[in-house]
Amino acid sequence: xxxxxxxxxxxxxxxxxxxxxxxxxxxxxxxxxxxxxxxxxxxxxxxxxxxxxxxxxxxxxxxxxxxxxxxxxxxxxxxxxxxxxxxxxxxxxxxxxxxxxxxxxxxxxxxxxxxxxxxxxxxxxxxxxxxxxxxxxxxxxxxxxxxxxxxxxxxxxxxxxxxxxxxxxxxxxxxxxxxxxxxxxxxxxxxxxxxxxxxxxxxxxxxxxxxxxxxxxxxxxxxxxxxxxxxxxxxxxxxxxxxxxxxxxxxxxxxxxxxxxxxxxxxxxxxxxxxxxxxxxxxxxxxxxxxxxxxxxxxxxxxxxxxxxxxxxxxxxxxxxxxxxxxxxxxxxxxxxxxxxxxxx
Amino acid sequence: xxxxxxxxxxxxxxxxxxxxxxxxxxxxxxxxxxxxxxxxxxxxxxxxxxxxxxxxxxxxxxxxxxxxxxxxxxxxxxxxxxxxxxxxxxxxxxxxxxxxxxxxxxxxxxxxxxxxxxxxxxxxxxxxxxxxxxxxxxxxxxxxxxxxxxxxxxxxxxxxxxxxxxxxxxxxxxxxxxxxxxxxxxxxxxxxxxxxxxxxxxxxxxxxxxxxxxxxxxxxxxxxxxxxxxxxxxxxxxxxxxxxxxxxxxxxxxxxxxxxxxxxxxxxxxxxxxxxxxxxxxxxxxxxxxxxxxxxxxxxxxxxxxxxxxxxxxxxxxxxxxxxxxxxxxxxxxxxxxxxxxxxx
DNA sequence: GAAAACAATGAGAACGTTCTCATAGGGAGT
DNA sequence: ACTCCCTATGAGAACGTTCTCATTGTTTTC
Numbered sequence: 001x002x003x004x005x006x007x008x009x010x011x012x013x014x015x016x017x018x019x020x021x022x023x024x025x026x027x028x029x030x031x032x033x034x035x036x037x038x039x040x041x042x043x044x045x046x047x048x049x050x051x052x053x054x055x056x057x058x059x060x061x062x063x064x065x066x067x068x069x070x071x072x073x074x075x076x077x078x079x080x081x082x083x084x085x086x087x088x089x090x091x092x093x094x095x096x097x098x099x100x101x102x103x104x105x106x107x108x109x110x111x112x113x114x115x116x117x118x119x120x121x122x123x124x125x126x127x128x129x130x131x132x133x134x135x136x137x138x139x140x141x142x143x144x145x146x147x148x149x150x151x152x153x154x155x156x157x158x159x160x161x162x163x164x165x166x167x168x169x170x171x172x173x174x175x176x177x178x179x180x181x182x183x184x185x186x187x188x189x190x191x192x193x194x195x196x197x198x199x200x201x202x203x204x205x206x207x208x209x210x211x212x213x214x215x216x217x218x219x220x221x222x223x224x225x226x227x228x229x230x231x232x233x234x235x236x237x238x239x240x241x242x243x244x245x246x247x248x249x250x251x252x253x254x255x256x257x258x259x260x261x262x263x264x265x266x267x268x269x270x271x272x273x274x275x276x277x278x279x280x281x282x283x284x285x286x287x288x289x290x291x292x293x294x295x296x297x298x299x300x301x302x303x304x305x306x307x308x309x310x311x312x313x314x315x316x317x318x319x320x321x322x323x324x325x326x327x328x329x330x331x332x333x334x335x336x337x338x339x340x341x342x343x344x345x
Numbered sequence: 346x347x348x349x350x351x352x353x354x355x356x357x358x359x360x361x362x363x364x365x366x367x368x369x370x371x372x373x374x375x376x377x378x379x380x381x382x383x384x385x386x387x388x389x390x391x392x393x394x395x396x397x398x399x400x401x402x403x404x405x406x407x408x409x410x411x412x413x414x415x416x417x418x419x420x421x422x423x424x425x426x427x428x429x430x431x432x433x434x435x436x437x438x439x440x441x442x443x444x445x446x447x448x449x450x451x452x453x454x455x456x457x458x459x460x461x462x463x464x465x466x467x468x469x470x471x472x473x474x475x476x477x478x479x480x481x482x483x484x485x486x487x488x489x490x491x492x493x494x495x496x497x498x499x500x501x502x503x504x505x506x507x508x509x510x511x512x513x514x515x516x517x518x519x520x521x522x523x524x525x526x527x528x529x530x531x532x533x534x535x536x537x538x539x540x541x542x543x544x545x546x547x548x549x550x551x552x553x554x555x556x557x558x559x560x561x562x563x564x565x566x567x568x569x570x571x572x573x574x575x576x577x578x579x580x581x582x583x584x585x586x587x588x589x590x591x592x593x594x595x596x597x598x599x600x601x602x603x604x605x606x607x608x609x610x611x612x613x614x615x616x617x618x619x620x621x622x623x624x625x626x627x628x629x630x631x632x633x634x635x636x637x638x639x640x641x642x643x644x645x646x647x648x649x650x651x652x653x654x655x656x657x658x659x660x661x662x663x664x665x666x667x668x669x670x671x672x673x674x675x676x677x678x679x680x681x682x683x684x685x686x687x688x689x690x
Numbered sequence: 691g692a693a694a695a696c697a698a699t700g701a702g703a704a705c706g707t708t709c710t711c712a713t714a715g716g717g718a719g720t
Numbered sequence: 721a722c723t724c725c726c727t728a729t730g731a732g733a734a735c736g737t738t739c740t741c742a743t744t745g746t747t748t749t750c
Contacts, residue, residue, distance in 0.1 A: 006736055017700045032697055054463045056736035059400040059705050075425040077630060084420045087446060096443050118399045226630055259634040266636040285422060285571055286631030289604040291611040351706055362730045377727055401706035404735050
């Protein structure tokens with residue numbers, strides 16, 4: 001009884017068929033309908049308070065205007081802005097977004113692929129929890145991969161050029177005359193083997209003819225919750241800063257760890273940046289709010305999400321054309337944001 | 346041709362009708378179906394790789410298993426954890442979540458209400474952008490209001506007891522012998538008129554027989570982007586800290602502002618906590634990562650989302666029962682997290 | 691002036707489920 | 721043996737759209 005009006009009600013009210021009503025309401029520009037008819041439909045819809053049922057439309061047209069984004073954890077400071085970037089782009093074009101958190105867990109992720117298939121999204125933005133995922137089960141749904149790995153060669157992928165970013169950090173510290181540079185890494189996540197960071201670290205030493213001291217490489221547990229990781233990093237960092245020949249500078253592979261360095265240094269009475277320079281990576285909000293504010297390698301999160309969404313929209317609007325080309329690989333440049341934790345030695 | 350198998354394909358494969366297949370696949374416990382039949386259906390579904398079409402199911406049953414959450418901005422540090430709390434609860438029960446950002450903009454919010462109606466969500470968790478919204482357009486969709494206002498008396502609402510939290514901060518500073526306490530407020534958001542905070546500030550002074558110095562009340566612009574607010578707060582805070590009789594303690598109405606205080610103090614060479622105690626509010630991640638770590642009034646964000654989701658699920662599973670009761674009003678207690686920015690005078 | 695083209699609308703199938711009601715089969719009660 | 725009931729299954733409508741094709745009326749073309 002109290003159920004909402006459907007397109008047939010509108011049709012009846014306007015004295016037209018539902019086909020015509022649909023034509024008017026979907027604003028198909030290429031279809032001809034008399035101006036007067038158009039108005040009649042519009043006023044009928046208005047007066048009945050008609051709201052189209054998206055489910056029925058999607059079922060028939062097999063376009064849902066939903067896209068799914070699968071990430072590790074929305075409460076990880078890296079993701080909200082990324083999500084926002086994607087969402088702003090998508091909602092402008094009438095798409096809704098469903099966020100799926102996988103917590104770096106493969107089981108969860110697999111379950112989500114099922115959700116994706118059941119729920120019939122038009123496209124997927126995927127930050128893979130690991131590098132060896134089988135995406136074939138997603139069938140023909142367009143997928144954009146987030147990240148900088150080459151593990152999914154046949155898919156479009158968009159990420160930050162983290163390699164170049166890490167090099168940038170080392171080079172900057174070198175140009176500030178630092179020769180004894182600590183490396184703080186977060187491990188345990190399947191995705192970030194951190195092997196490649198160590199490789200860059202080695203290459204950097206070799207390139208500049210520096211002696212590499214393995215004691216300066218510090219590994220920290222890195223878990224799902226940022227605040228936990230922050231705490232757990234304290235002990236290994238404390239060890240690093242208590243070495244008898246402690247580093248004059250530290251590069252941490254993410255801002256959480258870099259902030260942990262800052263805090264430990266503060267407690268040990270080591271003045272930053274005068275006695276210790278620190279560079280983080282990511283440029284999360286907390287980085288700009290520390291005292292002194294953290295120098296960091298900025299990953300473009302908002303833009304990352306935006307580009308992924310734009311690419312997905314392209315794929316959706318013209319699947320054939322885009323499919324012919326080679327997969328898109330975008331690596332956004334990382335920038336050095338020099339704030340207050342770096343100074344010349 | 347390549348389209349996915351439907352329930353009729355499964356039925357044909359199993360030599361049964363789609364009704365029976367549906368019975369098996371929906372695990373209705375109260376319905377009788379022979380064990381052998383059940384197995385036949387399951388193996389048929391398995392071998393065809395059948396995935397149910399949620400759209401069709403939703404259309405027929407008018408249950409979508411989607412719920413919408415309307416918030417101001419997912420990239421505001423307050424929200425990700427809240428969303429996560431809700432999401433964890435909902436996904437456990439098979440619900441997906443659609444996040445809508447309104448950017449404190451009424452126009453956007455109104456558009457989103459349309460999205461909600463079109464998309465036929467089962468329920469809504471709503472953090473209203475203002476206190477005078479007309480929610481009647483959402484019809485009979487169950488709605489949970491987030492926040493601590495009494496503006497929506499007929500709806501369930503769940504929020505933090507911010508008033509008590511603010512009092513807690515003042516009382517703590519008082520017990521630490523501070524008598525000259527600055528108040529840093531973030532304005533401009535329609536929701537947070539901050540009038541009530543000033544009232545509490547006045548009441549506090551009166552209660553303890555303290556002289557109230559209007560110069561100690563500082564208003565900062567507070568905008569959509571946390572990082573912008575952080576920067577914009579610097580000038581007013583600097584003025585506050587440069588008063589000839591500057592406060593010995595500061596309470597800021599959110600952590601972003603409190604961190605800004607920390608940073609400005611650091612630049613001015615004011616030692617925290619020895620020369621200045623600071624208490625923030627919110628307990629965002631950045632609060633624990635500052636140096637020294639910020640003492641703050643903790644708002645329970647994860648639990649807030651969790652409770653909202655649980656209540657919504659209750660409403661959905663037994664609408665009649667719950668509807669009879671008076672609207673639920675939950676105010677979560679705020680806790681004082683004493684870290685490194687407070688000390689006795 | 692008849693045929694052809696076009697513009698505007700209508701009729702009704704289709705999408706893939708759920709759900710209601712009907713029906714077939716078999717055992718229990720009398 | 722007849723009715724009754726219960727269990728297991730089937731037939732088909734319904735959900736509210738979109739989309740294809742048909743139809744009507746009007747204009748253009750030769």
